Amino acid sequence: GAVVSQHPSRVICKSGTSVKIECRSLDFQATTMFWYRQFPKKSLMLMATSNEGSKATYEQGVEKDKFLINHASLTLSTLTVTSAHPEDSSFYICSATKDYEQYFGPGTRLTVT
């Protein structure tokens, strides 16, 4: 297998503030990472593909200026939710690919009050 970590695991922030979530591949290098969000009792929704050293590719309907993604190294991608609002409250999960298999981080539960 492979280990992917996320930080923080849980965050509560006030409406209008920004929140940064880190995703790290701990025992392998990942040129590509993926960011998902998941609402309760729903399946995963892919938000964007994070590419090391280049711009992220966003899925249709995902605002790139609201969800800023930076993949500055082969082991770290960050997702920043800017000017968060209560409707951004969700479970955010990253993943990274190793040997054709995609491994998920433990997720970050964001609550915007």
Next chain:
Amino acid sequence: QKEVEQNSGPLSVPEGAIASLNCTYSDRVSQSFFWYRQYSGKSPELIMSIYSNGDKEDGRFTAQLNKASQYVSLLIRDSQPSDSATYLCAVNPAGGTSYGKLTFGQGTILTVHP
């Protein structure tokens, strides 16, 4: 038509029985297929991958792939209450490239009762 379709369940089986989870996909060129297990409140965990037609066994889990029928399944033998979770079928539609996006089914909720 959904790209990856699963029976949403819930599927309920008694402890010790075989649980059978099914998945169909629409993109005929798909090459890589995965089963993930997701416990409530947790992120998905990869339990099986399969790339060739036929069966692949790993412990109590067997994945079956039939590309002609565009069908992939997961069998769980000797089901345990700890197997109770949502099982996600995922397909890589990008011809097997290692960085391809996954398309997920909606998940099947499995409950194993003592």
